[in-house]
Each structure stands twice: as C-alpha cells, then as structure tokens.
Amino acid sequence: MAIEIERKFLINEKLLQKPVKKISMVQAYLQTDPDRTIRVRITHEAAYLTIKGRGNGISRPEFEYEIPVDDAEELLKLAVYPPVEKDRFHIVVNNRTWEVDFFKGANKGLFLAELELDAEDESFEMPIWITKEVTGQEKYHNSYLAKHPFSTWK
Template sequence: MAKEIERKFIIDKNIWQPTGKTLPIRQGYLSTDPERTIRVRIAGEDAFLTIKSKGTGISRDEYEYKIPYSDAGNLLQLVAYPPIVKTRYKIVFEGKLWDVDVFSGENEGLILAEVELDSEDEVITLPKWVKYEVTNDARFFNSYLTAHPYKRWEENS
C-alpha cells in the first residue's frame, strides 16, 4: 500500500503555457463511492487499475496495479459514465514534479495541476500559473467530474 499525499490547484489559463512532456490519458471509474474509488486508466501505452480510499486531509491510501492494455479497454466499457479524457503535462518546478491536466470532451475548459508531497506539512512554492487551491473541493475530483462534467456546471454556462 502506498500513501498518496497530494494537493490540487486550478490553473490560470492566461499565464500557463503548455510545456514539458505530454501523456494522453483516458480513465473511467468502476466505483465512485465516496469511501473508495476504483479507477481504470489508459495512459499512453500503459494501463492501470487503481483503488483509492477516502481521503483525510490531503492524504489517502492508494493501490495501483499495471494491467494489460486490452483488459483496461474492456473494463472502460463497463464504467457507468463516459471516460474522462485529458492530456497530462509533466513539469518540474522548484524540485517538485507537477502534473498539469488539460481536460477535453465534456470537461473541456478545465485545467488542473497536482503535486505529490513527501509529507502533509511539506511547504512548497507555487508556480505563478497557479490560480487557487481546490484540494478539498470534491467537485474537482476526477471521480466527480466523470458524472458531473465541467461543461455542465451552471457557472461555466
């Protein structure tokens, strides 16, 4: 078991410029239960099955397993909601690896950044393209976005 310690942020689209290595991602959820999520992800040429516990603060338990690509494709056909499609940019800033996800499809217009930490109290420097933090806002969990796409949020109409 691994402990995921992560913070999530909205990106200022007027400042951030796509840069770094990219990875196309398609993912869906076999379970979006708030107590645990079960995610199937195809990332580039790799595929994963991930189980995440309910978080406490910015931490949660995470179990991730590489699975055959064809199995992931079959499992994605079993998800209750359309898969999330996004392009991930890997950016190193101040010694930390940031994942910047540019969503497409029903979540187009949303750009989120995540950074994994070594401890809950780790202090980080935020890049200038970070607008504000949404770590504890469940609307920005991918498991929520799959059933409640960003494009359908009233404030985005």
C-alpha cells in the first residue's frame, strides 16, 4: 500500500528565494469526507487522479495515477467545490526537497511548505523561511481550502 507521510508548515515568503521553475496547478475534489478524499489535479505537464484515505498521525494511504488531461478537465466539472489554484516550487534544502505552494485565486496570500518523509519520526533541519508547523490542522488541507477559501477567513 502507498503511504504518504507529510508535514506541513506556514512560511515567510519574503525569506524564500524562489527557484525560476514553477509548476502551476489547478486541483479540485470529487469527494471530501473524513475517510477519503478524491482529487483531480492538472499541471502544465500532466494530470492526476489521487485518492487519499483517513490519516493516522501524519501518515495516510495515498494512491495517485496519471490520467489523460482531457479526462481530468471533464472530472474538474464534477468537483464538489471550486478548484484550488497554486504555483508550486521545489526547493532543495540539505538534500531534502520541499514543495512550496503559493496559492492563487480565492486562496491568494496563503503560502505553505510540505515535506514528505520516509518515517514519522524522521529528523530534518528547518529552513529559515519556516514560521509555524500546521501539520494535522484541517484548515490547511487543500480539500478544506476548496470549501473555505483563505480569502474568507477572519
């Protein structure tokens, strides 16, 4: 079984030197409930269908499959909430690749970094641009942001 072990952090985008290469993406959710989320994502390179199960700590089952872009565009029309748009940057710090997301659209102004690990207790060095860990906080899940965009937070 595929397991995702991930930690999530807020960042100070002013301390971050963004790489030139970015991946723009749009993603939408076909199902969101505590036991599973089903997501479709389109980037400029490819499209994916992802199924994630209920989390246990910072781990959860994750299955991701590349699908034809035409199919993904049709699946976006079936989404239960408006899509989430963001630019993603891959930033390597001490031989670890961080995925840093600059949200757009209704979530503009939110900046998150994610780090995938091989084990829940794996240690790593925090980059200077990390401000706060938000792992496990539902409001920072992309599926939550689709329902409750950052622009509506008080």
